[in-house]
Amino acid sequence: MDNHKITEDALSRLNNCDDPRLKEVMTSVITHLHGVVKEVEPTDEEWRQAIDFLTQVGHWCDDRRQEFILLSDTLGVTMLVDTVTQRKPKGVTESTVLGPFHVQGAPKLPFGTNISKDQTGEPTLVTGRVLSQNKLPIAGATVDVWQASAQGLYDVQEPERFPDMNLRAVFHTDKNGRFGFCTEKPASYPVPTDGPVGTMLKALGRHAWRPAHLHFMISAEQHISLTTHLFVKGDPYLESDAVQAVKDSLIVDFSLSHDNAEADQFRLPTPYYKVQEDFVLATAN
Numbered sequence: 001m002d003n004h005k006i007t008e009d010a011l012s013r014l015n016n017c018d019d020p021r022l023k024e025v026m027t028s029v030i031t032h033l034h035g036v037v038k039e040v041e042p043t044d045e046e047w048r049q050a051i052d053f054l055t056q057v058g059h060w061c062d063d064r065r066q067e068f069i070l071l072s073d074t075l076g077v078t079m080l081v082d083t084v085t086q087r088k089p090k091g092v093t094e095s096t097v098l099g100p101f102h103v104q105g106a107p108k109l110p111f112g113t114n115i116s117k118d119q120t121g122e123p124t125l126v127t128g129r130v131l132s133q134n135k136l137p138i139a140g141a142t143v144d145v146w147q148a149s150a151q152g153l154y155d156v157q158e159p160e161r162f163p164d165m166n167l168r169a170v171f172h173t174d175k176n177g178r179f180g181f182c183t184e185k186p187a188s189y190p191v192p193t194d195g196p197v198g199t200m201l202k203a204l205g206r207h208a209w210r211p212a213h214l215h216f217m218i219s220a221e222q223h224i225s226l227t228t229h230l231f232v233k234g235d236p237y238l239e240s241d242a243v244q245a246v247k248d249s250l251i252v253d254f255s256l257s258h259d260n261a262e263a264d265q266f267r268l269p270t271p272y273y274k275v276q277e278d279f280v281l282a283t284a285n
């Protein structure tokens with residue numbers, strides 16, 4: 001059987017699929033996979049390596065590490081999915097990747113809490129509002145935040161070193177749509193390179209660094225949930241983020257503040273970094 005016939009035969013086996021979307025997706029997957037094989041003509045050894053690589057990616061996944069998300073992120077697939085699925089009206093805050101370090105069940109904390117449990121980094125105050133498309137405040141919106149420490153690590157990466165749920169929290173906006181918390185200034189960090197994705201990056205001659213950022217997942221009734229970042233303006237990796245997740249509108253100033261009254265209010269030393277950013281959610285249809 002020639003190459004072309006094998007592909008045709010594989011596609012013909014979808015004829016009894018009752019789900020038109022599944023059929024459409026699998027037709028494309030099979031066509032493109034076969035296309036790769038026809039173009040690359042892998043040796044048996046290379047194909048075995050490919051299977052081994054994907055097997056390793058799976059083995060590295062558990063409830064605290066998601067190597068498949070990392071693979072998708074570092075191949076630009078996540079941002080491509082984001083681009084085709086998150087076409088939003090003008091004025092709505094742009095989304096970006098979820099990343100592999102979100103953890104369900106972060107503590108629900110009141111306005112102003114410091115989410116840095118050891119408070120060893122540079123003190124930072126983050127405030128903002130969650131707004132609807134017509135710029136009205138959304139009360140009771142859920143603001144799930146997580147970030148890497150000043151050492152560029154998430155708590156789950158070194159659980160013996162960092163307190164559990166360090167630099168993670170869930171806040172709810174007040175009646176004016178406001179949220180606020182204290183934290184430490186995030187640092188740029190390399191994506192985990194101790195697994196198969198790290199091996200892949202090294203083999204491809206790529207750096208693994210991500211520009212410093214805060215993660216946000218924001219949801220509110222009757223609105224489309226938003227997964228996004230705020231990036232630290234001036235970070236050296238903004239132009240070459242290993243996961244291609246930077247959007248200009250998400251780059252914000254971490255300005256140094258000497259406001260003693262505000263520092264007292266939030267029990268922060270002076271000077272401290274200050275970030276103020278509103279998030280606009282799209283209305284759900």
Ligand SMILES: [Fe+2]
Pocket residue numbers: 099101147148213215
């Ligand atoms: Fe991150």
